[in-house]
Every structure is written in structure tokens, then in C-alpha cells.
Amino acid sequence: MSLIKSLNAGVSGLKSFQTKMDTIGNNIANVDTTGFKSSRVTFSELMNENIGGNGGGESAPSLSNQVGLGVRVASVDRDFSQGTIENTGKTTDLAIEGDGYFMINDGTQDLMTRAGNFTFNQNGNLVDQSGNHVQGYNANQSGNIIGGGTTENIQVDFENALAPRQTDEVNLAGNMNANTSIRQIVSAQSAFTDGSGNIAASGTDINDLSQTASPLAAGDTVEMEITTNDGTGTETATFTYGAGNDGTTLGEMADSFNSGLTEGEVSLVDGMLMLRSGELGSSDFDVASLEVATGSGDINFPGFDVTQQGETNKQTMSTTVYDDLGKGHTLMLDFTQVAENEWSYQAKFADGEPINNGETGTVTFDEMGQVDSGGNFSIDFEPGNGAEATSFEVELGDSSQGTSFTQYSGANTAKVVNQDGYTQGSLVDINIDGDGRVQGVYDNGQNKNLAQLALGEVQNEDGLEMVGGGLFRATSAAGEVFIDTADSLADSSINAGSLEGSNVDLAQEFTEMITSQRAYQSSARVISTSDEMLTEAVNLKR
Template sequence: MALTDALFTGTSGLKSLGHGMSVVGDNVANLNTTAFKGARITFQDVMAQSINTASGSGQLGRGATVQALYPTFGQGSFESTASPTDLAIAGNGFFMVKEPSSTGNIFYTRDGQFTVDKNGYLVNPAGFRVQGWRIDENTGDITGAITDIRIDRTSSPVATSKIDVITNLDAREELESLVVSLNGDIGDASSSGSASTTFVIRDVNGTDHKIQVDLTYNPSTNKWDYTITDVDNASILAQGTAVTSTRATIELPDTGEKIIIDWSSLTHTSSADSISAPGREGRVEISLDTTGGADYLQNDTWVYHDFTVKDANGTDRPLRIWLYYDSTDSRWDYYVVENPTTPAPSDPSGEGGIILARGTNSSDTSAWFFLDGTTQQVNIDWSQIPTSGTTAGTSLNDTRYALQEVSTLLDRWDARNETPLASTEYTYRTTLTVYDSLGTPHEITIYYDTTTKDNTYEFLVTCNPSEDQRDFVRDTDPMQWTTQEGSITVNKDVPSGATYAASKRGVLMYGRLSFDNQGNVKNFYETYRLDANTGAPVKIVGTNGNPVPDPVDGFNALGANGYPLLIADFLGIDLVDNYPAGSEQDQGANAKALQQIELNFGYYYKDSWRSESVRTTQYATSNSTIFFDQNGFGPGSLETVSVNTDGVITGHYSNGRVIPLWMVALANFNAPEKLDKVGGNLYRETTGSGPPITGKPRTNGLGSIAPNSLEQSNVDLGEQFVKMIIFQRGFQADARIITVTDTMLDELINLKR
């Protein structure tokens, strides 16, 4: 009956509008729910029934029902917060969170109220773990698959691999000077005299330069004629005729150091003309004694020669050299002995003296050693000995030369003293802290001093000697080398070098800086580091300023950034004796375990020495440190985290490290309206929504991250009130349909009465 249909039609309207009011109520109830997405409900009519009519369609409506109910994913406004882990998405996308007890139960949310739990995981209020990618600290790129974000509470120590020290070195500082004051007597009051002497000047490279000084004095004019010659090169370094000056300045041919030769102390008496240079004897040249007719050294037998060397205290040290020339391979074996056995044994194996140096299968005709218990180096040369001829001989002669050394910061450093380098020995120093691989701090001090050259400073990089644990400081005989020359194994040992090595403990690098007229560094030169295995200086930058292509300690001369490379060891890494410290073939993993540190003065090498914007200078102003830094860290604990718009979570640690740790992953769906709401501001993937499309924030249509922010509900309260009124009026009208229909049914029933 039509009236009954009207009742059901009205009821459907009430039911639909009741659902509508429920939607409005849910929207209003979640007005302050973080990232809540308001729902929208729409209605449709119910399939009509056909009735008989004279005209028209004859379709009679049956009422209304809910057509669709979807969330609206419009952007909500942002609320600023004080928590760095409160995140909001500006644009499309959802955060991904995983239930901890499951392996793949992933949920999606716009609610970014995250905190770090006791285990370090980034979680939502329900304890679900936020998903993301771990970031490679070195490259800054994401690595691996999406997984639980877990914030590292501690920061592992990082060994220093580069130090930056930018200074100004005062251009007004006085140059160092090396004055060789000659002794002796030449001429007298009535007659002129002439004399000559030859001595050795050892430059910063350890090279001996034989210098001959020829003087003629004219008493009638009180004037001098002089010639100063480099004997080895047969070149005149300085010359004068009829001059009143009693000094001349020469420049060494290789390193350019300026040396003053002074003869003002010479006397003029009736004694025989004779002059000499002061200083200990530091060079010995061995030659064949040809007085018996010999013209070459007896081959394939041990030959010895006894001589003395005057040390720095004026004491004559008795020495013996043993030489053996092998005619089959044209190589030498040698021994240098102090306080040798008397009478001499038949070969060095019977020696009871102190072995200062020895070598086997050497192609060199020279060696060096230290006088026992001292750091006084003596160079010995037997290159003048012929090894072939007609008459063999076994007697040798020696020529000894007084030594003058160009004093350097390296020479003056003595770790055996309480203060290794006195304050009077340098013009400026600066100190910074570096870290080893365990995070232990160590002070590095760099000393600077002028040299005998214009616009040239020397520098010495050091650490506390007691903290220096390189292999050579623990060896009783550190200076040993074994090298392979083709099929021949060459051995070299300097037992007397133990004292020198002990005195240089703590020295990491020595070098020189040459400045131009604008106060900028032209180049590094004469730069050395100590071999971690032997303690001997290893040249890494030559006289010409070019890096040495293959330093003898097996490490590169320069680091990856083009800065000079020094080698430190604060942990006591054991190395195989005799072999290069940097040879992985010989030392294995221990070669890499040694701490390699680049030294940046603001200049790097790339085909030539090039300057950076901040660099060491030589201006006419006070010595000062402009800037210093290093890239190592001790252990640290997490202090706070920060998040940028790309979703990168960065940890800030107590040791000063700022480390990018994670990147938050976002997901989106082709039909996000069809996600399944599961409560707690979470959504679940459904067949209708399609699979998630994951990616980095700000890529592939995904939004950016707003840190220290929460997205508010996108519900418009005014709009909801308007809908509430509409639903209320519609509900009243539908209710009226039912009451009117009820009245009509009453009238129908009353017809029977």
C-alpha cells in the first residue's frame, strides 16, 4: 500500500541523515586530533519501484541511502612544538610505522608525534617504530633497505686524519746565521802570508759540502785576498782581492743556505802559516795507500783500517772500518767499530768493540753512523778506493774533515730532556689536540723558526714524547733496513742510531716554507717525517719543492687532499723490523693501522703548490695563529637530534660530532581515500588503495618534512556546523513524513467506524 511505502521511505531518510550526523559528530569530536582527516558523506536514492500511471515513467522512489563515505586528505595547518622529533608532512604522503612484534605489519599515518624509546627506536605514541633508511656518514647517501629507525646514543671515536693550522709568521724576525770562525796564524808584521784549509758544511739534507778557503794577507796594506771554493763542484762560491773585510758570505749550491766565513780571529806572528776550521770531525774519506805500489784494493777479502774521530768534546774516538769487496757481484760488505779489538782479528766476526754500522751486498761506497752514545753523525766515504788494477793492496789511508752543521729545529729537539726544545730555540709555536682511533686526545705542537735564507721559515711538528709509541721507540736497534735489488738482498744496520732515535721521539715532521714577496708560500721544500719503523728521517718533499714519488718508508708523500702526510702511532703497533712501515706486503694490516695525518697550512699540491683562501702567510705583523682545526673526535653521547626538510635525522653528540643518521621514508597511494582506518591515527593498506609507493621526501610527488611541527586536523568547524543544520532540517522533514503518514493511516482505520 502506498502509505506504508511512505513510512519506509521516511525511515530511510532518517537513517541516512543519522549517518550524516554521525560523520559530523566524528569530525567535530576529532577537531583537535593530530593530523586527523575529516570525512565526507554523500547520499544516493534507492532503486525505484514501478507503478501504473497514465503517463510518465511510472517510477516511484523508495527513499535514500549512503552513497559514499571517504576521508578528505586536504592539508592541515601546522602547530609548532619544542620537540625536534615532532614531524609534519607538507604535501602528499604518509609516515610508515611498524608494529615491533611483527615482521611486516606496516601501518601508515600523517601523525608525526614521535619520540625515542629506551632502546633508541623512533616510535609513535603506540610504540610502533618509524621506518627509514640509514645514511652513510661519508657519502651522505642512503644505504640498505627501509628498516626501523634507531638513533645511536653514542658516537664512536674518529682518529684524526687532517689538521689545519693557519698562522702568520712575522716577516720582521731576524734571520738565523751560521758563522764559521777560522783559527790560526797567517803572515807577520813585515811579510805577507798565505794559507788554505778545507772543511765540511753539512746542509739541511745531510749532504756534505767540502769547502776550501784560500787566504793571503798583505801586512803593508792590511788587506786580504780570498777565494772560497766548493771542492766537489770545483766552483768558486766567493772571491775577493785587496779587501779589508775579514768575512764573506757563501750560499750552499743545493739548499741555498747562507754561511758566513769569518777570519777576523787570525793572528799575525812569525809562526808558520796555518788556518783551520773549528768543530768536531764529521766526515772521513778512506783511500788506498799506494806507497807500496798498490793500485787497487785486494778483492774478496776483509781489509781494515784504524783511525780516530774527534767528537764534540774534543775527545779522539778510536774507530775501525772493515771493507770487503766482492768481485763476483761488485758489491761491498762493511763494518764500522768503535773501541775495536787489539790486535785486530782476521775478520769482523771476531770484533769485541761496539758496532756502529754494518752492511752487506751494498752497491753504495759510503755509509753513516753515530759516535757511540751520541747523536753526532759521521759520514764515511770510500768511493776513492779502486777495485781493479795490476797490484792489489790492503793498506788504507783516511782524511778527516772538521764539520759545521746548519742547525735546524730537528737537530735542536732532544726528547731525552725534560723540555725537548727550549723556548730560545724557536720564534713561535702553536698547539692543537688530535685524537687516536680509541678517542684518546693528544697534543700536537708545531714550532716555527727563521732560517739563514730570506723569506724562509722552518717548522717542526711534534707530539708529547711520552705518548709517541711508534715502533722505533721500543726497539733497541731500530735503524735496520732490508731491501731487494733484483735477486740480491741488501742489508743495512746502524746500531749506533738508537740514541738518535730516542732523542727524536715525538718528532712527526720537519720541513721548510719558502714565501714570495707578497707573503704567500711558494712551496714546501726539504720536508721530512720520521720513519715509524727506524726513526730515521724520510724525505717527502725535495729541494725543488716537488713531492718525492716513492718515500722509503712506504707511505705516500702527500695525502688524498694534496697535503704533506705525517705518520703517528699512539697505540704501540708492532712492525716487522727491517722493512718499510707503510708496506702492506711486509707489514700487513699494521701498515694501515698507523695513523696517517695530513698537514694543511693552507697549501696543497696539484702539479704545483697552490694556495687556499685561508692560508699561512709571512706578513710584517706579530706571529699569530689565525685558525686551527682537526677532523678527529673522542667518544661522545647523544645530546639532541635535528631533522631537516629532506627528512634527514642528524645526531648532535657531546664530542662535537654532527652526524647524519637516518632519512625518514614516506609512502603514498594511488587511492589514499580507500585506506583502512584502524584507529590511533593509523591506516592500513587495502586492495582498493593499491600498494604503497615509497620514496624520499621531496621526490616523486611526496611532500617535505616540517620539523618541530605537528599537522592539525583539517576539519573546518564552520563547515561542520552548516552540515549539522542541513542534516537536522532534513531529519525534521523526514520525521514529519512519518507523522503525517501515521495520521493518514489513522484516518484510513477510522473509515470502518
């Protein structure tokens, strides 16, 4: 009854291709299922039956005559390749790029999934659509996360406020204009000229000036009296014509005056005497008189006017600093240029909080415009309202952060770039970064790490058992399960606001469907043909 074998072979084909159609149908049905991994069916031949020896000895081309008994399903394999990443915009929708699985606990066991459509439940637990808890590592009170150990349910307390932090450091950066404060300048009302009416030069002899009515004789003196910078007194400088080292020219007279003055500087510019105060800023510096004091000579010296008022300008920077109760206090720092490369500062608070230490001080710069001294200073103040005395450090520039505090001849750009204190904050939003860190965003502008998702990997993905709902269980065939954070696993990252789509290829599935249909039909034809042949064999008796 060899026809029975062909019937059984046809039946095995029907069963096997029915299984393949079941698999194809399941793949197509899940073409839009988040994180779905498609499957495929592979076949293998059933055992063969030997129907007799070859009868030809060792020289025969075939040593046995075998007929197959049909086909069977060898395996149903799952394709774990990456699905398409689809943007959703929802913060708790997560997709894994690369290897790894989200770890889920259903209350009794840890499971694995690529479907990251999570949400927070009423208790602040991050769960999947079936209410299973997403696993990871929760942060401590300081926001520190220690991964790699035993995982726990990720939970966020949405009602918990972020405690305030006292200001410990204030950072300043930018440029202080080296020309912020200016000196007072006093200039002659007219220029000296020589006998030809030309502008006199520094080498012109005083007796050759058109302003000299009677020549000076050796030993005659000329006195310049100035009003000091603070306006409380006068200072006199004397030039002796033709005697000692004083000389006889205009330039030599200016040099002689300079050697006798301590609060001003005399120069000759385009034939005019010009005097600069010895100090920056607002000044009473002026020329009280310039005349021939002794001798027979006579010179018509011009009068003098203040052509540039001295100004002491300041650069003010402000920020809010916080005490240990989180109350803000408006700090103002006034930097005033008091000399070349030297600035004084004064600290004060807008609401008048008393400063115990560090209210005033000095900052100096070197010739390259870099801070030379006073780059760091402390301020202690009494915040009041039940808070303890607060102390913080003011740092001018920070090379480790790439910021600098300079004094160049340019625009004033110095400002407070950072202070590390803040007031109490309420949680207003959640962000999840590429390493799976769940970060709380607070209404005081601060961010804090709250938790970090765990990812798992197995040695053999084909050893994962599907348990429904996009969840896999690691069987013994999967090998060891490695659980850690995304930043500790090679080539794995997490995309927030995205989901991994199904990896089903519809074109491939429909092609497989056509071949399966034809194979199924062919197996049915084998059965119907074998049946007809059996009928003919039975009819031989008639």
C-alpha cells in the same frame, strides 16, 4: 498505498542524516587529535518508480513519470589535506610537510599514519603511543644508510659508545704576516750637508760636503768595514774616488759599497747613510768603521748606531691530534720567517712525544702571497701508551673547502681550522633532520647517522582503510605502496619537534550540523504528515 512510499522516504532521510550527524560528531570529537583526517558524507537518490506512461506519444515533453523512493548514503569520504603544523619542542615529535605517511608495524602488518607523536621505548626502539614500531633503515657501523629496500624497526643503542678515530689530516688556514721578521738597520748619527748647509743629495760631490776637511784626489780610497750578520767576522767594501766606474758623488760611493758587500745593503736617506742587514731576524750586523783609507783627503765621517734591531718572530699554531686509541696529543707548529717569502716550521708535542719524521721543513710563497712549495707535509710520531705509531698529513689551505693559507702584509690570522680525529664518545642527544635521519650527538662533539625514517605513498589515498589509533591500512583499492626516504620522495620533508594537527574545520562542521538537523526534522515531518494522511484514509470507512 502510495503513502507507504513517503513513509519509507522519510525513514531513509532519518537514517541518512543520522549517519551524517555521526560523521560530524566524530569530526568534532577529533578536532585536537594528532594527524586526524576529517570525513564527509555524500548522498545519492534511491531508485525511482515509474507510475505510468506519459500517454502523449513521442511529442510529449516527458516519456515517463517517476517518483523517487528516498535517499541513501553514497559514500563517507576522508579529507587527506594537510593539517596545521604545531611546534612541541620534543625531538621525537615528527610532522610530515607534504605527501606521505610514516610506516608503522604492529607486529603482523605494515600500517601508515600521519600522527608522528613517537618516543623511544626501554629497548631503544622508536614506537608510537600504542607501542607499534616505527619503520625505517638503520645505519651500519660507519654511519651509512641504504634506503629503498626492506624496512626494519628503527632502533638506537643508547649505551653504545662512538669508537675513537685517529687523526689523518690537519688543516691550516689564514694569513702569515709577510712582515713578521725584520732586518737589522744601522744608520749614521748625522746627515751629510753641502757647503751651504743644505742636506746633501745622492748627486752631491764628496769634495763639496761640509764634512770634507781635505778634498779627495783621484785614486784616494774610502773603506767601509762591517760586522757580519752572525758576528763571527768582518767584511770590507772599498770606494775609489774619481777612478774607473766608482765616481765622485755620495750616491756613487753608496753604489760602490753595495757592489762590495754580500751581507748588507747601503742606501742614502735624507743625506744619511743607512745599512740594512742581508738577513731577516736577530743579527750582529753593524758598521765597524768608515774612513779614508789611502790618499791625502780627509772626511769627518759620522758614527753609526743600530736604529732597528733585527727580530725573528714566529707564528705558533696548536691543536689536539688523536692516536688510534683515541688519546689526545697537543701538537704545536712554530712557523718562523727566515727570508722574504720563506718560512721554516718546527713541529713538537707539548708532552714530548718523539717525532720520527716531518719535525722540520720549509714553506715558500710566491710573489702573490700564495703557497709555492711545502703546502702539504706529513708528520709521524710515537704516541706511546700502547698505541701504534701515528702518521697524519698537514695541509695548508684547501681550495675545495674554500680555505686558503697566504702570506700578505697584514695581521697574522693563520690557525688550525680542522683536524679529523676524535676520542671515544658517549651518546648524549638525538636529532632528526628534514630527511628523517636520526643523528646521534656525542659528548666528543661528533655527530653520526644512526637511522633514517621511511615514508610511504599510495596511488589512491581514498583506498586507505582506517583501523583506529590514527593508523591506515592500504587496501587493494589504494594501489601500489611506494616506500622510501623523505629525500627520495618529491615535495616531502619531516619537521622534528612538531606535530601535524587535525584538519577539522569547526566552522564548516557546525554549518553542516545545522543543515543536517533541519533535514532530519523535515524527514520526521514527512513521516508524521504521512501518518496523519493514512489516518484520514482509514477513517473513511467510519
